[in-house]
């Protein structure tokens with residue numbers, strides 16, 4: 311089935327800077343070409359990288375303005391290009407519920423994307439949860455894979471109440487690992503319900519982790535990037551190949567630990583992350599993985615949503631609703 315191009319509401323960055331540079335605009339949504347689908351967006355997952363990319367801290371080439379924002383969403387297929395039936399997910403049809411990830415320009419009410427960016431949304435998952443699972447989930451799988459987390463390991467997760475940390479912890483618990491995680495004290499009770507042993511971050515952290523894990527710590531996963539997280543990881547984990555960070559870009563090389571993601575000296579792990587998508591969708595659908603949605607905002611209030619995310623204590627995914 312084919313369709314003609316339409317328009318959508320989108321949020322773009324018109325300059326480099328803080329969330330105030332975001333503008334709501336009307337954009338063209340091209341008709342899907344071969345191997346593409348158009349998706350009517352129901353929910354958009356926000357991530358810290360969304361604002362970092364237009365902050366100027368990761369490059370400020372003016373020729374890239376206005377910049378599309380956002381990498382992931384969930385929605386309903388509204389048009390299908392020729393040959394868009396990718397064998398790995400079966401033929402896609404109008405009305406199918408899908409998750410789209412790894413794209414540029416997810417802050418929109420409709421998008422046309424290649425089917426390689428699409429997986430089916432499990433019926434049991436809400437659009438809000440589904441919109442927020444892939445970026446953090448792929449990162450979490452990369453963290454566990456890079457450090458070979460297995461049954462019987464004791465894993466320290468720095469920032470376990472964060473979106474990446476909580477998915478990494480759930481997957482590690484599912485593998486049969488013991489998870490000790492750092493979080494603000496008011497989150498501890500909720501974290502225990504996930505089978506996580508919570509400890510407060512801050513002065514004295516190494517001693518609190520030793521008390522919580524007298525058997526010792528085999529693996530440390532850092533999603534925070536503070537000196538404290540790196541130093542405590544180095545102090546407690548003997549094998550540096552089993553310490554990985556997604557945030558300590560300034561310290562990883564000197565500390566001899568694994569740096570994952572996009573940036574100088576980091577392992578992007580695209581195959582691992584992309585390959586995890588079907589597994590993450592299945593786990594979400596089966597209720598084996600939970601995505602906590604902390605707050606939703608209308609798409610037009612993306613600037614307020616990203617200001618909230620940038621405070622660093624959202625307590626779950628922040629989701630935009632077109």
Ligand SMILES: NC(=O)c1ccc[n+]([C@@H]2O[C@H](COP(=O)([O-])OP(=O)(O)OC[C@H]3O[C@@H](n4cnc5c(N)ncnc54)[C@H](OP(=O)(O)O)[C@@H]3O)[C@@H](O)[C@H]2O)c1
Nearest residue numbers: 358359449469471472473474493494511534556570571623
């Ligand atoms: N390299 C990559 O591939 C990659 C991929 C995804 C994300 N990231 C980065 O990883 C970081 C986390 O992302 P996210 O999506 O999980 O963010 P998030 O959902 O906003 O979570 C951030 C968490 O950090 C915790 N935190 C804040 N200050 C802390 C401190 N001093 N010590 C310990 N924990 C602290 C907060 O815990 P409390 O609420 O308990 O205070 C919060 O839960 C961001 O910097 C993001 O850009 C990197």
